[in-house]
Amino acid sequence: MTRFLPLALLLAVLVPAPALADAGSDYNQYARLRERVEHCVLDRQWHQLSAHQHRICVKMRKLYSVWTDQGESNMLHLHCLTSKCPPQPIGEPDPRTAIPSGAKVYKP
Numbered sequence: 001m002t003r004f005l006p007l008a009l010l011l012a013v014l015v016p017a018p019a020l021a022d023a024g025s026d027y028n029q030y031a032r033l034r035e036r037v038e039h040c041v042l043d044r045q046w047h048q049l050s051a052h053q054h055r056i057c058v059k060m061r062k063l064y065s066v067w068t069d070q071g072e073s074n075m076l077h078l079h080c081l082t083s084k085c086p087p088q089p090i091g092e093p094d095p096r097t098a099i100p101s102g103a104k105v106y107k108p
Contacts, residue, residue, distance in 0.1 A: 026086070026088070026089045026090075029086045030078060030089045033064070034066060037060060037065070037078065040060055041066060041107070043108075044107075044108070060108045062082070063082050064079065064080055064081060067079055067106065069102075070102040076106070078095045
């Protein structure tokens, strides 16, 4: 009986793993896209990206923006302007919903 206890505990830990992996991959996809949009926002002021990356930013301008809450400057949230949108990760506002009033919005 005691030999099966570690196996039962191992199965209990491994069974929900796909759900956690999906949540992690959703966040990774969201975070990578948000970072690309942030780079494009900075490029509008500093012009640090290559010509190829700049062309990508022009396309992204039609698809996304990022915003931050009033009084919060370091946490940007992604907002989708079209149906081309990543899944909502846990702990982040839904990128498909309206941007809250009073938020500071940045276009790539």
